[in-house]
Structure formats: structure tokens, C-alpha cells
Amino acid sequence: MQDATHRISETDIQISRHCISLFLSTHSAYDLLPELGKVIALDVNLPVKQAFHILYEQGIPVAPLWDSDRGQFVGVLSALDFILILRELGNHGLNLTEEELEKHTISAWKEGKQQLCKQMDAHGRPFQRGLIHACPYDSLKDVALKILQNEVATVPIIHASSHDGSFPQLLHLASLSGILKCICRHFRHSSSSLPILQQPVCKIRLGTWVPKLGDPNGRPLAMLRPNASLSSALSLLVEARVSSIPIVDDNDLLLDTYSRSDITALAKNRAYALIHLDEMSIHQALQLGQDANFPYGFFNGHRCQMCLRSDSLQKVMERLANPGVRRIIIVEAGSKHVEGIISLSDVFRFLLG
Known part of the structure; x- marks a missing residue:
């Protein structure tokens, strides 16, 4: 629950949104391209087992899919x-075995996923087919x-x-x-044009907060x-449609976070073939991908990015603009x-209103 007093004025919010919208509309996806770097794509005929290991070994949570028969990126x-x-395997009483991963190609999984996602979507939204992508000349606003709108983490830029x-x-x-990094870089030395930047995050209608007792509008x-x-x-990651869950002790003190991307740690030493999802704890799962000397996320700067309710929006934006950071825990x-x-x-x- 956020503080209700001394909120920033609606006029200042609209002025700031207009400046940001103008910047994003007049800059293209080309501004996101690094001078050096690599992008990894996977062939759709690759076995899921190999894809699983590639994502883990490369330290990436997502990779575009290439269909050589069609000569296109398809997802x-x-x-x-x-x-x-x-x-899905757990629902059928199966483990994620070497055999299951070896005989299923990415293409076969994607075809089966279409039906699975239709069943899962209780909101009645149509299942998105094909590749969601952008062109290098698209504006940053269109890319954002x-x-x-498609609730995805990344969009391939394809020419x-x-x-x-x-x-x-x-x-x-x-x-x-990446887009937020462009915004922060552009406005870093002209923050006066964005009145909202110095406002504490508790004064802005932003994020999800633990509801206070008696608050009928609070979201858990x-x-x-x-x-x-x-x-x-x-199950919570899928059903709550969130990308990360704070892991807390009995007093709700932050210990770590569990994110979707942490699933790739199960590729380490073929852990997926050795464990049962109901028997492995979150703590054990997180240890697979962490240094044994540092069992909780406070020692990993990217895992548990924190802020205070008094911190400014600019400070939060600067932290979120760092690669690998997708959320800040208050x-x-x-x-x-x-x-x-x-x-x-x-x-x-x-920001986009």
C-alpha cells in the first residue's frame, strides 16, 4: 500500500510521459544494437535436451528459433x-528424463504447446502464433x-x-x-524535464505492494x-503470470528470489533427470546455480536488487537498466x-500511461 499523501501532480506526470513518449517515438531499434556482441539462435529440429543445455551454458533465458526448411525465424x-x-511431464507422472528430452524436438514441443496454452489461458485471450519480432527501423516506443502487449521478455530485431x-x-x-537504458542515458543530465524522476517510488502508482490490513484494494x-x-x-510463476517470486523467511524478510530463468540451472550435472519437483525445495534448486559458499541471494548483485520506498524513481530506473535485472524488490x-x-x-x- 502506497502513501496517499503528497502525491505528484497529474500535470507533472503528463509532462514527463510526453517527454519520454517523444524520445521513444523519435528513436529506432537501431539505437539498441551494441557495437560488439552475439545473438544465439537455435534450429527448430534440435532436441529439447540440447537446447536446455545450450541456454544454461550460454547463460541466456531465451533464444530465437530458426527453421532452415522455411528459411525463417519462427519463434x-x-x-x-x-x-x-x-x-506437463509431471502431470503425466513422468520425470524430465534424458529419453524424454532427446526424443522431443523444439518443433514438436512448440506444436504441443499451442494446445496446452489454449487450455491454460483462462482469460480468453487468443494464443499468439508465429514470431513476435520488430524491424530495426521500428521506433523504440513501438518495440516497448x-x-x-504480448507479455514477452524480449523481441528479436530482424532485418x-x-x-x-x-x-x-x-x-x-x-x-x-535495453530501452530503459536508452531513456536513462538520454535524460541523465536533463532530469529537470522529467518532474517524476526525483519522486520517491512510494508516492507513485507503480508496482505491486504488500497490502495493509483493512485495505480492500490491495493485491497480494x-x-x-x-x-x-x-x-x-x-506453478506460481505460471499461474500468477509473474517472472520472479521473492523467497522470504517466516517474518517475510527477503532471502532470495526464484525466477523463470533459474529453471535452466537444472541442466547442471543433468539434475533434471535426478530430481522430483515435489521433493526438491526452492532452496535446493537455487543452490544448483549458486556458489555453495553463498547460499542466499544477498551475495549476488543481480539476483536480489533491492530499494527502499523512499528511493527515487530515477534510482530504480537506473538499476533496472542494468543487464539481467528485471525487477526491484522494495x-x-x-x-x-x-x-x-x-x-x-x-x-x-x-511511463507510457
């Missing part, structure tokens, strides 16, 4: 796909809206060499983090204890008691 494979595979779309070139994977914040099962964490000063969470999508929905 993406993400950490969410592996979560859905785990849950495409990410928000076609001919009018019929043949010979496509994969240039980059655009994310809200999804949190789990470290001894909860990995199965419960994966904690109470001194105690690390979880008070809320602000994601990249929360910031963009606020």
Missing part, C-alpha cells in the same frame, strides 16, 4: 518453455509496446534483405531493460518460503522486510 524458446515441459522477407538477419534481442504479493517445493514455485530499511516489487513492465506501463 523463440524461453525458460518458460522448460517450466511448462517440466509441469510490442513487448508489453530482411529483400521485400518478400527472405534472407532475414537476426541483429539483436530487444528488451525493456506472491512470496514463498525457501522450504516450499520447486513444484509450487513453478524492502524496509534495516530489516529487509518485503514491502513490494517493481518490475520493468510496471515502469513502462507507468
Whole structure:
């Protein structure tokens, strides 16, 4: 629950939104392309087992899919796909075995996923077919809206060499983090043109906060204890439509987070073939991908990015603009008691109005 007093004026909000909208509308996806870098794509005929290991070894949560028969990029494979595979096999009493992963290609999984997602979508929204992508000449605003409206983490930037779309070139994977970095860089030395930047986040209608007692409009914040099962964490990620869950102790003090991308840690030493989702705890699952000397996320700067309710919006935006950071957890000063969470999508929905 946010403080109701001394909120920023609606006029200042609109002035700031107009400046940001103008900047995003006049800059293109080309501004996101790094001078150096690589983009990894996977062939749709690759076995799921190999794809799982590639994502883990490369430290990436998503990769575009290439169909050599059609000569096109046809989709993406993400950490969410592996979560859905785990849950689907679990629902049929199967483990994520070497055999199951070896005999299923990415293409076969994607075809089966279409029916699965139709069954899962209780909101009645149509299942998105094909590849959601952007062109290098698309404005940053269009790219951001495409990410928000389709509820995806990244959008491939693809340049076609001919009018019929043949010979496509994969240039980059655009994310809200990259777009936010452009905003922060542009306005860093002219923050006076954005009145909202110096406002404390508690004074802005932003993010999800732990509701106070008696608040009928409060939305519950999804949190789990470290001894909860990995199965419960994966179910919550899917059903609550969130990308990360704060892991807290019995007093709701922050210990760590479990994110969709953490699922790829099960590829380490073939852990997926050795565990049962209901028997492995979140704490055990997180240890697979962490240094054994540092069992909780406070020692990993990217895992548990925190802020205080008194921190400015600019400070939160600067942190979210760092690669690999997708949400900031709001904690109470001194105690690390979880008070809320602000994601990249929360910031963009606020900035774009």
C-alpha cells in the first residue's frame, strides 16, 4: 500500500510521459544494437535436451528459433518453455528424463504447446502464433509496446534483405531493460524535464505492494518460503503470470528470489533427470546455480536488487537498466522486510500511461 499523501501532480506526470513518449517515438531499434556482441539462435529440429543445455551454458533465458526448411525465424524458446515441459511431464507422472528430452524436438514441443496454452489461458485471450519480432527501423516506443502487449521478455530485431522477407538477419534481442537504458542515458543530465524522476517510488502508482490490513484494494504479493517445493514455485510463476517470486523467511524478510530463468540451472550435472519437483525445495534448486559458499541471494548483485520506498524513481530506473535485472524488490530499511516489487513492465506501463 502506497502513501496517499503528497502525491505528484497529474500535470507533472503528463509532462514527463510526453517527454519520454517523444524520445521513444523519435528513436529506432537501431539505437539498441551494441557495437560488439552475439545473438544465439537455435534450429527448430534440435532436441529439447540440447537446447536446455545450450541456454544454461550460454547463460541466456531465451533464444530465437530458426527453421532452415522455411528459411525463417519462427519463434523463440524461453525458460518458460522448460517450466511448462517440466509441469506437463509431471502431470503425466513422468520425470524430465534424458529419453524424454532427446526424443522431443523444439518443433514438436512448440506444436504441443499451442494446445496446452489454449487450455491454460483462462482469460480468453487468443494464443499468439508465429514470431513476435520488430524491424530495426521500428521506433523504440513501438518495440516497448510490442513487448508489453504480448507479455514477452524480449523481441528479436530482424532485418530482411529483400521485400518478400527472405534472407532475414537476426541483429539483436530487444528488451525493456535495453530501452530503459536508452531513456536513462538520454535524460541523465536533463532530469529537470522529467518532474517524476526525483519522486520517491512510494508516492507513485507503480508496482505491486504488500497490502495493509483493512485495505480492500490491495493485491497480494506472491512470496514463498525457501522450504516450499520447486513444484509450487513453478506453478506460481505460471499461474500468477509473474517472472520472479521473492523467497522470504517466516517474518517475510527477503532471502532470495526464484525466477523463470533459474529453471535452466537444472541442466547442471543433468539434475533434471535426478530430481522430483515435489521433493526438491526452492532452496535446493537455487543452490544448483549458486556458489555453495553463498547460499542466499544477498551475495549476488543481480539476483536480489533491492530499494527502499523512499528511493527515487530515477534510482530504480537506473538499476533496472542494468543487464539481467528485471525487477526491484522494495524492502524496509534495516530489516529487509518485503514491502513490494517493481518490475520493468510496471515502469513502462507507468511511463507510457
